[in-house]
Amino acid sequence: MNNIHILPTDKPSRLCLSNNNILTIIAESNYNFSHIKSIHIYITSDEEIKEGDWVYTPNKTIMSVTAKYATESSFMIGNSNHEKSPYYIEFCRKIILTTDGDLIANGIQSIDDTFLEWFVKNPEVVGVEVEKEYNCPVMNKTYDKPYINYKIIISGEEPKQEYESITELKK
Secondary structure, eight states: OOOEEEEEOSSOOSEEEETTOOEEEOSOSOOOOTTEEEEEEEEEEOSOOOTTOEEEOTTSOEEEOOEEEEOSSOEEEEOTTOTTOOEEGGGOEEEEEESOHHHHHTTOEEOOHHHHHHHHHOTTOOOOEEEEEOOOOOEETTTTEEOOEEEEEOOSSOOOOOOHHHHHHHO
């Protein structure tokens, strides 16, 4: 299950990768250090993608789905603001958790500090189990729909996976 995606960003982020490839949490998100690279984490799901969702695309970009339409061979998604649109929907993954402030402002749940601290200690992890919490009676006033809370299940075991996510940034 490869559902953790790490992408560099030119915007400030609390999560950074140093020149010697050490993952770090910075206390202040407004910094200006030349020896670190700001990154965001996106945790995805195989849930059905709908208009209005944010997705991680096959070419490692983040996109808002503004159109979903059928072709003869597949469902496609599109976004009029994205130059490489459309994408085949089966190759995109719905973003459900992130550290990206822009997506959080658009209704995506933020990744909590407990997971970030664990991830910094276990940067080789490429996937985590996520559960939905259905008993959240709170309504999301922005979108006028029931609020679903996602909970990341952190294993007590040390992961034994390769450095896929971090090594992609080294290139």
